[in-house]
Amino acid sequence: MSFRDIRSRLGIVLVEPEGAINLGFIIRLVKNFGLRRLYIINPKFDLFGASKDEVCRFAAQACDLLDTDVIRVLNDFRTCLSNFSFSICTTAKGMCESDVLRQAVSSNYLSLVVPSKGDIALVFGRESVGLRRDELALCDLVVTIDTGTNYPTMNLSHAVAIILYSLLSSESAPKYVLTEEADTEKIRYVINIIRDVESSLGVDGASIAMKHILFRSKVTKAEITVLYKLFKRIKYSIKT
Numbered sequence: 001m002s003f004r005d006i007r008s009r010l011g012i013v014l015v016e017p018e019g020a021i022n023l024g025f026i027i028r029l030v031k032n033f034g035l036r037r038l039y040i041i042n043p044k045f046d047l048f049g050a051s052k053d054e055v056c057r058f059a060a061q062a063c064d065l066l067d068t069d070v071i072r073v074l075n076d077f078r079t080c081l082s083n084f085s086f087s088i089c090t091t092a093k094g095m096c097e098s099d100v101l102r103q104a105v106s107s108n109y110l111s112l113v114v115p116s117k118g119d120i121a122l123v124f125g126r127e128s129v130g131l132r133r134d135e136l137a138l139c140d141l142v143v144t145i146d147t148g149t150n151y152p153t154m155n156l157s158h159a160v161a162i163i164l165y166s167l168l169s170s171e172s173a174p175k176y177v178l179t180e181e182a183d184t185e186k187i188r189y190v191i192n193i194i195r196d197v198e199s200s201l202g203v204d205g206a207s208i209a210m211k212h213i214l215f216r217s218k219v220t221k222a223e224i225t226v227l228y229k230l231f232k233r234i235k236y237s238i239k240t
Helices: 003-009 020-032 052-067 077-081 107-113 133-138 156-168 184-201 206-216 221-239
Strands: 010-015 038-041 071-074 086-090 120-124 141-144
Touching: 003 010, 003 156, 010 020, 010 077, 010 156, 020 038, 020 052, 020 156, 038 077, 071 077, 077 120, 077 133, 086 133, 107 141, 107 156, 120 156, 141 206, 184 206, 184 221
Parallel strands: 010 038, 010 120, 038 071, 086 120, 086 141
Antiparallel strands: none
16 A cells, blocks of 8 residues: 555644644644644634734745645534544543543544555544544544653644654555455444444444544454344344
8 A cells, every 4th residue: 555645635633723833833834744634624714814824924925824734723523524534533542441432543543443445534623622522533533642751742733744654754664464454334334333222222332432443453354244144143133
């Protein structure tokens, strides 16, 4: 899998960024790494008005991107994710053993689990509180930067730089699955069936756990077909 291919499929999503300086640095990173899309959800400052000069000062020679369709401002996070087939949320709290929402992949291994097809959203939260739980639940995978200390919370633009470098620094990634990978749409269909089973049985968190497991494991086409048949039978057995 070529990383040039990943670069063309990757978009950054910033949820309610609070600082013009950080945004300027991130716009500069978008140009540094040759990305084509930066979605900004409900920025907490006037990006194209009073704060534009400050953004441009820290974006440096990437300021010209403000006048292109590379940068897109939206009001709704869920609508933004509909532009991508796969989404990766970032969190500083990715090593919580008891929290199913925060079973994160280390950024060091992110290149091994990204899908080989489809557009990928790399989602970052607010500088102050990060992503809310409902926002984390919308994403397919969670990634974190393991600093090896008890203070893993990083500046937003620094985290964007580290994760982009981790993902894009190599020319190619080793092939993790030797047979055909399952399409993300088929995986998502199985997850929806599991969600129905979860609801019927009153078991919370099962669909989120399975979503993380399936996307993290790079499940194959043959495997997802078997799982589809299994959970479909379980679903209809419960209803009859």
